[in-house]
């Protein structure tokens with residue numbers, strides 16, 4: 286094979302992978318599927334294995350992490366990495382403006398750029414001839430630490446600029462400044478995953494990002510969902526860069542850097558203040574602790590100089606505190622789906638940023654112990670967007686002496702069974718498979734949108750069904766009869782009929798939804814999908830060997846073990862029997878078997894989806910098309926028959942227009958299916 290490898294192909298692959306990585310991680314608008322991306326990456330790795338000397342420092346393969354370091358080297362910054370002065374209200378901003386106007390008359394006419402103040406870690410990134418060569422922490426502003434290998438693993442960080450062949454010219458040496466963050470959504474997902482695995486959850490996005498960047502082993506950093514956003518050019522040599530902050534942001538964006546979309550150019554200070562006042566921290570996808578107002582002309586900003594470590598040309602307008610103190614009234618515990626027990630704070634209700642907070646997470650029992658949190662303490666809590674409010678610290682200085690130390694419960698709060706704290710694990714578990722709290726969580730998961738999607742079976746009804754003893758496992762849902770439901774509070778004829786119909790309809794859900802719904806540890810939607818394409822039904826899946834599962838792409842030994850353990854469990858085997866008896870037994874067609882698909886209405890047609898559809902999510906639209914025999918691909922090509930078009934389409938729309946590919950609305954798609962079925 287190696288004799289056929291060409292350097293041209295290798296460089297072509299690097300360029301392609303950088304571009305598709307950028308489409309996915311910076312623009313959030315991929316034009317090829319994950320599968321196609323992985324194929325290209327595998328090809329690149331094969332070439333590098335055959336020709337190690339060809340491997341480029343900016344090759345996409347280098348994002349996986351390097352050999353662990355014993356310590357970080359020091360990096361002297363080319364210029365001091367300054368901080369920012371703070372303003373807490375409008376008057377502080379006007380005072381700042383008046384101060385700098387007294388220093389320099391040009392401020393009177395100055396325009397401004399307003400940006401979100403990202404609550405992450407400052408990083409300084411060095412590019413030599415367009416290649417990312419070094420990255421450092423801020424450190425003390427003069428000297429930071431070399432965290433190049435860790436930064437290389439961040440997918441939104443360009444390893445080479447400009448990303449596009451026709452992008453702007455890049456100075457021979459370019460140093461940019463940005464912030465490494467974890468988005469709220471990624472943080473929630475990360476903690477949900479850890480909680481499911483019974484592992485210690487992270488305290489907040491900022492600390493998690495900080496801890497991840499300080500890893501000596503970059504392979505660990507590579508597993509954390511870090512994101513980069515840049516906002517300044519620190520230094521450059523040979524070449525030109527813009528002379529305003531606003532143009533700098535566009536320039537950095539054009540080079541392929543991720544830049545906060547929410548920044549704005551404001552002609553007057555009043556506009557800048559209005560922009561800050563109208564910004565709501567909850568609406569940003571990442572944590573922000575304020576807005577930054579910057580004098581737009583960079584030479585004027587430079588001339589204004591610094592006070593201490595704060596440049597005069599910019600100021601942070603902080604949002605009202607999202608942290609407050611309140612009394613910890615009690616510590617409660619909840620039981621998760623896998624039996625993991627987690628503590629939460631019962632608080633004296635307190636308002637944070639317009640929302641009344643009554644509960645906050647306490648993470649795990651070690652956290653309570655390490656921080657010496659006692660019932661009755663005043664505690665500092667923080668709320669940020671959708672992240673569940675969390676306790677940061679107890680205020681020990683103002684203790685009265687009446688505070689009570691806390692110890693984890695010995696028994697499950699739901700079933701009373703003794704709790705187990707496996708050696709070397711932080712989590713406490715209830716191991717009783719008949720525990721009602723676990724059953725409730727299991728059922729909630731089974732009926733959820735990502736699994737069987739049983740509309741009308743909400744959390745309250747699940748509780749009622751379990752408490753009334755009507756449902757003892759997921760399969761019991763399919764044995765419910767109308768008279769059973771009528772016994773429950775709030776259930777009339779109509780509500781009971783609707784629920785029975787919804788449960789009835791869910792029998793037709795495809796196999797992967799049922800597999801997701803079983804709640805096998807470590808098996809989420811993606812793994813369930815993969816298992817369902819390999820195994821046509823639950824019976825064949827239950828017979829699979831560990832080796833067979835492990836051999837599947839994306840499945841490791843832990844997942845394989847967890848699957849085998851689930852199917853070996855006697856209680857679960859009974860559930861499978863009951864599901865089969867109740868005819869909840871979807872059978873997936875083998876992928877190769879196109880015989881039947883040939884008769885389906887969309888057989889032979891290839892679709893691409895773009896934009897937001899009125900009722901279907903992308904996954905649902907894909908499922909609909911595939912269930913009717915059609916194919917869905919990630920990018921527009923000569924093989925595309927239709928573009929399924931929603932609101933705010935991405936670039937696929939323009940590409941489809943260029944190729945004269947017909948577009949379909951969601952309605953038109955349904956019509957097409959009907960016409961072709963007739």
Ligand code: IVH
Pocket residue numbers: 367368369400401402403404405406407464516517577596599601
């Ligand atoms: S400008 C001379 N812009 O906030 C330039 N800083 O509390 C000074 N930060 O150390 C920094 N978002 O790490 C700037 N859009 C933004 C920022 C930002 C977050 C951080 C930065 C700084 C800290 C000061």
